[in-house]
Amino acid sequence: MIRSLYVLLILIIQPALLFAQKKVSKDSLIPVAPKWNQSVYILQHSSADSIRYLRQDTVLEIMSDPLHHLENVGFRFLVRELDQENSSFDHQKDSLKDAVNTLLEYVKNDSIRNMVFYLKDYIENRKTEEALNEVKKQIKLEEILSYQPDLPHLEEQDNDTWKPEALKELYAYVENDPVHQWIRNISRDSVLLGVKNYMNDSINFWINNGKQDFKRFWLKKNRRDSIGIWVQNTSNRSVRILVDDDVYQQSVQKSKMRGTRLKLEKKISDDQYKLAKLSKYKRYAQIWNTGVTLGLSFNQGHVSDSWSGGGESSIATLTTVNAFANYKKGKYSWDSVLDIKYGLLKSGDNGFRKNEDRIEFNTKYGQKAVKNWYYSALFNVKTQMVKGYNYPSDGARKLKSRFFAPAYIIATVGMDYKPNKKFSVLLSPIAAKYTIVGDTAMVDQTAYGVDADKKVKKEVGSYVKISHKLDFWEDMKLENKFSLYSNYSEKPQNIDVDWELILIMPINQYLTTTFSTHMISDDDTGSKLQFKENLSVGIRYRF
Structure with missing residues (x-):
């Protein structure tokens, strides 16, 4: 009699449970999740940790199929068969077993695919960075309210209120997570550029879509004079160069160099850019190197007739010209130099006399x-x-x-x-x-x-x-x-x-x-x- 009542109860309850279930995954175990009073599953650990709770909404978690991401049912069955057979192939070579295991781990691992889609969405939308900024603002707001008790503060007893300690831990975990930091670094489509001055001093900086920053650099000539510049990495993957104030740019030696123009970015839409495809670089070597150096020096000394130590006045001048033309192409070179010097000296009552003359x-x-x-x-x-x-x-x-x-x-x-x-x-x-x-x-x-x-x-x-x-x-x-x-x-x-x-x-x-x-x-x-x-x-x- 009791057994018959059990069977009757099962026949009555089973259709009701099937009707209440809205979505059932294949190859899954769906246990019943009874509802309990809140006081049963909320436990207070200590007075110092009053905001942390232990929730047990279900008795058992849903056991999903590890191959549920494979839409092809036949291929899903084939993967299970290979997984079972590969473990029993003791006569196979170790290299083949390792190779099959590696491929099976890739097929069975759904987290790799999820991470790739997450990385793609991160690069395109950067929602994670926006979320971190929003949470950081809320944390700062809570800190300000905690130091100013007179301002209206959210009641901690309200179950719908964000807990500041929980937000801090969530923010710290995501911000300091090495995987997230790696994704942040590789998501910046960057180019490393280097700048050198005449004295071979150099500076390297990144052009990317990240944080804007400035770097200090000095442009030097073959003399003591130099110009200080600021190199800024802007937000649109470009470079802005700012020159110090009160600089006479006319004193900077200008030179023209032949080369290939490099296009760094390609516009996709009004607010999206990507790195342009680089064409083959054609290098132009400087074949001729020419220049002229002019020099003029002057020396003068005067001794009066009343000077007790004696002596005589003198005037001396020296003019120099140095011109060069150097040619170099491949294994051939041709160097030419022209030196001209001419100097005059006048001492005492004598007229000007030559003291330097050379071509x-x-x-x-x-x-x-x-x-x-x-x-x-x-x-x-x-x-x-x-x-x-x-x-x-x-x-x-x-x-x-x-x-x-x-x-x-x-x-x-x-x-x-x-x-x-x-x-x-x-x-x-x-x-x-x-x-x-x-x-x-x-x-x-x-x-x-x-x-x-x-x-x-x-x-x-x-x-x-x-x-x-x-x-x-x-x-x-x-x-x-x-x-x-x-x-x-x-x-x-x-x-x-x-x-x-x-x-x-x-x-x-x-x-x-x-x-x-x-x-x-x-x-x-x-x-x-x-x-x-x-x-x-x-x-x-x-x-």
Whole structure:
């Protein structure tokens, strides 16, 4: 009798439960969730933790099918079969079992797919960041209300009120979660750009859709002057450059460089952008490098007739011109330099006299042989511009030199070792040297080793030339020019030496202090060592 009543109850209750169920997932267990009074499932842990509750809305949770995301029922069945059979294939190789297990884990893992869709939605809408900002505002509002009890405050007894401690924990968890931080970083479609100045100082910064920020940078020339700029990463993935106030931009050397324009972003809609596809970069090398440096220095000293220590007044000037044109393309190079110097000196009652006069043209062609070695050919010519005199004590001046009287021409063929732009060693086993005195009627050619009945002296020997430039403290420069020549046919042990040393010390963009020494040893002009030194302060400008 009792058994019959149980069967009757089941027949009556089962249709009612099926009618009350609105949605049932396949392959799932749906237990009954009885409703209890609130006092039964709300438990207060302690007085200090009065806002935390333990809710038990259901006795059992719904057990969903781990493969419910697979819409194809046949494939879902196949995955179950493979999962069971793969665990029993002990005779299979470990590599194959591991491979099948890896693929099955990917198919069964629904969290990977959910995370990919979440990442896509995050990049497009950034709802998580907006939600974090909204929760952060509420937390700050609660903190303000807690410090100002006179303001109207939400009652904590209200069950619909957000609990500040719960909001803080939720915000801290999401904000500090390493996965969320990784998603935030990769969602910024970014480009890392670098900027370098003349002194090779550099700064790197990101162009992205993230936080706007500024970075400080200094644009420097080859002088002491510089311009401070601020580089800003804007919100629309662009760069804004701001220059400091009170800057005379005309003093900045301008240069034009050929290159390819780079388009960083492509507009999709009015408020959406994406990085543009980069085309193949075509690089343009600078083949020619040219420039001219002009220098003018002035020195003056005055001594009155009543000066007890004695002495005499003097005025000295020096003008210099240095022009260069360098060509480099592939394994070929061609360097040309023109140096012009002219100086005058007036001392006491004497008139202006020449104390510096030189024209030197040097051109060198090279073709790369191996590593830092070049097959090289050099042509060098040196002379002076105006007449030069000797001033003996009797007051009768005597003409010593004039234009192309004398002139020295050297032509060489050899190898040039050039590891960098600032160091070069030319070795020439075959070098021809010509000493020319164009005006033998006015100038004594024998003073320069030319026979009395000739205007040209020809020599064949070996030649070595060393060129070196050294930079100190970014601005101070040292130029060293050293050459040796030996005549094969006449006294080869007597080597001609020509050594010039120039120290350049800039004061500011235009004023420069220059100290130079020049030493010459040549048997053709006498056995004595020739030496000249000059210290000058003047204007120096480079084009």
